[in-house]
Amino acid sequence: MRLARHGTTGSEAPLVSGPDGAWRDLRPVCDDLNPDTLPSLLDGLELDALPVVERPGRFGPPLSGIGKIVCVGLNYRQHATETGAAVPDEPIIFLKSPDTVVGPDDRVLIPRGSVKTDYEVELAVVIGREARYLPDEAAAAACVAAYAISNDVSEREFQLERGGQWDKGKNCETFNPLGPWLLTADEVPDPQALSLRLSVNGDVRQNGSTSDMIFGVFELVRYLSQFMVLYPGDVINTGTPAGVALGLAGTPYLRAGDVVDVEIDGLGRQHQTFEQA
Numbered sequence: 337m338r339l340a341r342h343g344t345t346g347s348e349a350p351l352v353s354g355p356d357g358a359w360r361d362l363r364p365v366c367d368d369l370n371p372d373t374l375p376s377l378l379d380g381l382e383l384d385a386l387p388v389v390e391r392p393g394r395f396g397p398p399l400s401g402i403g404k405i406v407c408v409g410l411n412y413r414q415h416a417t418e419t420g421a422a423v424p425d426e427p428i429i430f431l432k433s434p435d436t437v438v439g440p441d442d443r444v445l446i447p448r449g450s451v452k453t454d455y456e457v458e459l460a461v462v463i464g465r466e467a468r469y470l471p472d473e474a475a476a477a478a479c480v481a482a483y484a485i486s487n488d489v490s491e492r493e494f495q496l497e498r499g500g501q502w503d504k505g506k507n508c509e510t511f512n513p514l515g516p517w518l519l520t521a522d523e524v525p526d527p528q529a530l531s532l533r534l535s536v537n538g539d540v541r542q543n544g545s546t547s548d549m550i551f552g553v554f555e556l557v558r559y560l561s562q563f564m565v566l567y568p569g570d571v572i573n574t575g576t577p578a579g580v581a582l583g584l585a586g587t588p589y590l591r592a593g594d595v596v597d598v599e600i601d602g603l604g605r606q607h608q609t610f611e612q613a
Contacts, residue, residue: 371569411575418583544577
């Protein structure tokens, strides 16, 4: 099952799509897709009773009211290698503000003064039930509601060269395109067998697989639950494969007018134009 939201910014309406591929209006069931409604939707829907939406409008973020976005750094072996970093013994964790989230095809703003705005295709994990001190990966898997595409846009100079923590290079406005939809966990038999791709102006920069993750999806959920409570609607950005501008000498960072396309198997496609803030 795919879950999405469409319409103008701030006025999106919820959608659902089942085996027939048709998008259907979810408003007879719920007003919006958010942390309160997501768990009940996962219990099952009578899709045939919902009206078909022939031509959905702009796809917005597939979930509203996100509580927190937990990000994992250096979680792909080849990405760690390309940046000259050691493979971490434990996950590297930082937080991204939910107000960075925009739709999958919305414009992305390059911050004022930026010279190193970078891209990162990532598998996003959406939590569907409370995760607190989980004992093992099986318990963690039961807490995963869905998956989506995330572009963890980063400003590397702000992140790495200006002192302090990574947060100021990760939380600029529009720095987390999400969607176009949530694919429910039952539709993803193995989250460690997904291909991820990203291109800039048609030039493929990232072409990797979640099989290269250092810490797998369920281990990340288990691990994070030892340090914080994960609630329905929380999102985990699970790291990026090799190919970011930071790791490729001579590769230009993003500039106004650049077009970025992002894709993960089964999770759709994003298409963003970058503009100067």
